[in-house]
Amino acid sequence: MAEIPTAAISRLVTYLRILESLELQDVSRTSSNDLAERAGVTAFQVRKDLAYFGRFGTRGMGYTVPILKRELVRVLGLNRSWNVVIVGMGRLGQAIANYPGASDYQFQYVGLFDVHPDLVGQQVRGLKVDHIDTLSEFTRLNAVDMGFLAVPPERAQDAAQALADAGVKGILNFAPTVIQPRGAERAGQQEISDEWRGVIVENVDFLAGMKRLAFYILNPHLKDAPAPEEPA
Amino acid sequence: MAEIPTAAISRLVTYLRILESLELQDVSRTSSNDLAERAGVTAFQVRKDLAYFGRFGTRGMGYTVPILKRELVRVLGLNRSWNVVIVGMGRLGQAIANYPGASDYQFQYVGLFDVHPDLVGQQVRGLKVDHIDTLSEFTRLNAVDMGFLAVPPERAQDAAQALADAGVKGILNFAPTVIQPRGAERAGQQEISDEWRGVIVENVDFLAGMKRLAFYILNPHLKDAPAPEEPA
DNA sequence: ATTTGTGAAAAGCTTCACAGCG
DNA sequence: CGCTGTGAAGCTTTTCACAAAT
Numbered sequence: 204m205a206e207i208p209t210a211a212i213s214r215l216v217t218y219l220r221i222l223e224s225l226e227l228q229d230v231s232r233t234s235s236n237d238l239a240e241r242a243g244v245t246a247f248q249v250r251k252d253l254a255y256f257g258r259f260g261t262r263g264m265g266y267t268v269p270i271l272k273r274e275l276v277r278v279l280g281l282n283r284s285w286n287v288v289i290v291g292m293g294r295l296g297q298a299i300a301n302y303p304g305a306s307d308y309q310f311q312y313v314g315l316f317d318v319h320p321d322l323v324g325q326q327v328r329g330l331k332v333d334h335i336d337t338l339s340e341f342t343r344l345n346a347v348d349m350g351f352l353a354v355p356p357e358r359a360q361d362a363a364q365a366l367a368d369a370g371v372k373g374i375l376n377f378a379p380t381v382i383q384p385r386g387a388e389r390a391g392q393q394e395i396s397d398e399w400r401g402v403i404v405e406n407v408d409f410l411a412g413m414k415r416l417a418f419y420i421l422n423p424h425l426k427d428a429p430a431p432e433e434p435a
Numbered sequence: 436m437a438e439i440p441t442a443a444i445s446r447l448v449t450y451l452r453i454l455e456s457l458e459l460q461d462v463s464r465t466s467s468n469d470l471a472e473r474a475g476v477t478a479f480q481v482r483k484d485l486a487y488f489g490r491f492g493t494r495g496m497g498y499t500v501p502i503l504k505r506e507l508v509r510v511l512g513l514n515r516s517w518n519v520v521i522v523g524m525g526r527l528g529q530a531i532a533n534y535p536g537a538s539d540y541q542f543q544y545v546g547l548f549d550v551h552p553d554l555v556g557q558q559v560r561g562l563k564v565d566h567i568d569t570l571s572e573f574t575r576l577n578a579v580d581m582g583f584l585a586v587p588p589e590r591a592q593d594a595a596q597a598l599a600d601a602g603v604k605g606i607l608n609f610a611p612t613v614i615q616p617r618g619a620e621r622a623g624q625q626e627i628s629d630e631w632r633g634v635i636v637e638n639v640d641f642l643a644g645m646k647r648l649a650f651y652i653l654n655p656h657l658k659d660a661p662a663p664e665e666p667a
Numbered sequence: 668a669t670t671t672g673t674g675a676a677a678a679g680c681t682t683c684a685c686a687g688c689g
Numbered sequence: 690c691g692c693t694g695t696g697a698a699g700c701t702t703t704t705c706a707c708a709a710a711t
Binding site (some may be wrong): 466467468478482484485486490491492493494495496497498 | 691692
């Protein structure tokens with residue numbers, strides 16, 4: 204199914220960030236070797252990752268920073284705007300809303316939701332927090348592409364279901380729990396319901412990262428080398 | 436090098452979370468099939484992942500929830516305490532410090548650091564925020580196992596260096612940048628300095644997750660199936 | 668001379684079928 | 690009879706060597 208490795212997409216995001224940084228420093232050319240060193244991977248890997256999507260370089264010369272950057276922006280789908288709602292406006296949701304960098308590439312927060320009376324009605328980043336029950340009405344009136352899920356884990360499945368029912372195409376799940384792609388009523392043995400068809404879930408789980416870190420501190424030899432060497 | 440797949444460790448963390456949840460519901464037995472369904476992987480995968488570390492089940496019977504939980508806790512190194520410092524106490528650092536769930540398994544925040552005069556001296560979760568310059572003195576007086584890095588990306592490499600110099604064994608990096616395992620002075624062509632030897636870095640990057648999500652919304656067929664089916 | 672792009676080999680990970688045990 | 694544990698097969702991803710291009 205996945206003819207392009209998932210890991211390749213993560214690396215593309217890293218290469219793009221490096222290109223942005225090079226552009227800010229007015230560096231106009233780079234190479235697979237230079238990118239590899241900065242990204243902590245091999246030059247083979249960089250070239251293979253780019254080759255999945257096209258031919259962006261010049262043999263003998265390398266890559267032109269603005270061109271490769273533009274191409275990666277296009278490949279990753281960052282040359283369009285994305286309307287985002289955040290569900291869960293506790294400390295984490297607020298930190299996400301205020302984190303700089305999301306507004307690069309036109310990710311725009313268009314709605315903020317919570318259930319807590321203390322939060323509903325508050326202003327965060329110039330937006331009023333609404334009650335989660337108004338989400339489906341909101342999505343009927345506004346195009347929403349993604350939902351960021353920053354609720355406690357016990358509420359995550361229901362909130363994810365609400366987002367799926369509301370027609371979002373993707374969920375960025377910050378809760379430390381697995382989101383099941385199925386209707387809440389028939390969780391168990393089930394088909395994937397229509398609302399879920401095609402909803403993509405990506406997880407950002409800090410507690411899991413913390414536990415993986417603990418494991419690898421105790422078992423450093425099981426960690427794959429962070430910065431592979433280049434051949435001569 | 437990595438005889439146990441990195442992905443297996445992530446899944447182990449998921450299985451453990453499922454076992455905790457089952458224990459709270461007073462479920463005493465489970466099976467590779469049940470765990471697989473809840474984790475969104477195959478039963479083969481569950482059994483293989485567990486087999487890397489031992490034999491924890493009973494043939495014909497399945498797994499006893501408290502026993503398997505205890506074994507995974509041990510495997511992951513969660514049966515000891517971990518002293519953690521957070522570097523960067525802006526909104527994200529504060530959200531991390533206050534996020535529930537880290538204090539399970541005795542992850543303990545012992546020090547909080549920042550450079551900003553408005554933050555230094557403030558109390559967060561009962562701890563005073565100290566200036567980053569006092570980090571090395573702090574680590575001389577207190578055993579610190581991990582550092583959580585929640586500074587802006589342009590300060591991440593220096594802060595990571597400070598943590599490595601201070602002798603932490605692992606860094607959980609929340610900044611959207613690659614941490615280079617090398618001394619800051621000779622970044623470029625380099626050896627890995629002694630301070631870095633064995634320092635593990637795990638990344639938790641929400642902006643990268645957001646961009647991957649954008650890509651997979653536009654290219655859903657490239658996403659590997661989220662909930663593999665079981666064979667009859 | 669240098670650096671990309673790529674088919675093929677190697678390594679790594681997942682799936683499978685069934686042996687092994689209760 | 691049921692479910693785990695596991696060697697081997699199958700598939701995916703990474704590494705490699707080198708042809709192609711400038």
